[in-house]
Amino acid sequence: METRRNLEAKLIETASAKETVLYANTAQYLFERLKRDASVSYVAHELSTDEILGWLKEKTANAPESPQELVRAYVFLVALSLKDDLNKNKDQFGALDLKQVEWAEQIRQLILNERVPTSYSSVVYQNAGSTIISSATTSGHSSGIVLIPGKDFQ
Amino acid sequence: MYLIFDAAGVPQHTQIELRTRLNQKINNLQPWSYSHFEWNTLYDPNNAYEKAGAERVSEACPVYNCHGLTFGSRRTQVENSEATLHMILEDDGFERINQGLVKPGDVVVYYDDGGRIEHTGIVVRTDDKFGVPKIWSKWGKGFEWIHPVPVCPFNSSTVQYYRLSKWKPEEILKRN
Numbered sequence: 001m002e003t004r005r006n007l008e009a010k011l012i013e014t015a016s017a018k019e020t021v022l023y024a025n026t027a028q029y030l031f032e033r034l035k036r037d038a039s040v041s042y043v044a045h046e047l048s049t050d051e052i053l054g055w056l057k058e059k060t061a062n063a064p065e066s067p068q069e070l071v072r073a074y075v076f077l078v079a080l081s082l083k084d085d086l087n088k089n090k091d092q093f094g095a096l097d098l099k100q101v102e103w104a105e106q107i108r109q110l111i112l113n114e115r116v117p118t119s120y121s122s123v124v125y126q127n128a129g130s131t132i133i134s135s136a137t138t139s140g141h142s143s144g145i146v147l148i149p150g151k152d153f154q
Numbered sequence: 155m156y157l158i159f160d161a162a163g164v165p166q167h168t169q170i171e172l173r174t175r176l177n178q179k180i181n182n183l184q185p186w187s188y189s190h191f192e193w194n195t196l197y198d199p200n201n202a203y204e205k206a207g208a209e210r211v212s213e214a215c216p217v218y219n220c221h222g223l224t225f226g227s228r229r230t231q232v233e234n235s236e237a238t239l240h241m242i243l244e245d246d247g248f249e250r251i252n253q254g255l256v257k258p259g260d261v262v263v264y265y266d267d268g269g270r271i272e273h274t275g276i277v278v279r280t281d282d283k284f285g286v287p288k289i290w291s292k293w294g295k296g297f298e299w300i301h302p303v304p305v306c307p308f309n310s311s312t313v314q315y316y317r318l319s320k321w322k323p324e325e326i327l328k329r330n
Contacts, residue, residue: 015198015200016198018196018197018198019196019197019198019307020307021196021294022193022196022197022214022293022294022295022296023293023294023295023296023307024294024295025219025220025221025234025272025273025294025308026234026270026272028266028268028270029266029272029308032266033307063187066188066192066195067188067192067193067195067196068195068196071196102185102187
């Protein structure tokens with residue numbers, strides 16, 4: 001499957017992304033470094049979550065034929081960590097067969113672990129005799145509180 | 155020794171028997187994927203580390219990693235897990251030392267921000283005028299380098315040095 005848009009290879013296989021793959025000792029190292037790489041931002045920006053998942057499904061079915069293909073696989077995989085809507089595609093993501101790519105399974109777990117709700121906030125708002133309780137969970141790097149519009153808090 | 159190839163002609167990963175001084179098995183893996191030429195294609199000739207004083211001393215090779223160089227004589231990739239690496243350090247008789255006492259032959263361990271071991275290497279020089287040890291280490295599937303401690307792609311803000319100082323069996327076994 002080709003992606004809808006023509007991505008520029010040089011923006012995916014950046015020198016820094018290639019270097020990261022070449023020097024990586026662990027999945028953690030690879031994940032943390034690639035997440036900050038321009039190549040990953042580029043793919044995450046240019047492609048939808050569906051497109052990235054589709055690409056991974058096709059390209060990771062077999063072992064990458066070259067280190068360059070390996071770099072691409074990692075870049076696409078890590079790009080999913082920047083996608084806010086990944087939770088909607090969690091099943092599709094979990095169903096990817098990644099065993100042909102050395103650290104891909106571990107990276108998937110790192111991405112999923114980041115998506116585990118990290119905070120829980122309850123806002124109790126009493127208004128005109130009725131009580132509204134709202135809760136929120138967040139995932140990824142951020143946490144927050146849901147603010148409910150209305151009258152003054154009592 | 156023989157390699158097993160899959161249907162596509164790709165050599166499968168192998169393992170060897172590798173043990174600590176106290177005879178505990180060291181988990182390891184020998185990936186044979188891609189030639190060193192292919193791995194070399196990932197190398198950026200405009201390398202910032204070389205400009206900063208690191209010197210490449212080998213071709214790329216996926217078969218062994220940094221721990222394989224430091225603890226396994228380049229034979230294999232030693233598993234990058236806390237349990238395995240601490241087992242090696244303890245079983246082989248390493249003791250932690252201060253940077254001021256470092257000398258060639260000591261081992262340097264790099265830790266990431268989470269305190270996990272990220273990289274290891276061997277001290278080869280300590281005569282730098284600023285007291286910065288030079289390390290011989292292998293960077294992932296890439297090359298072996300001789301480099302000042304901080305000139306590498308790993309987190310050098312937290313490093314610890316170890317010396318193989320327990321030579322007698324009773325010294326090593328005393329801890330158990």
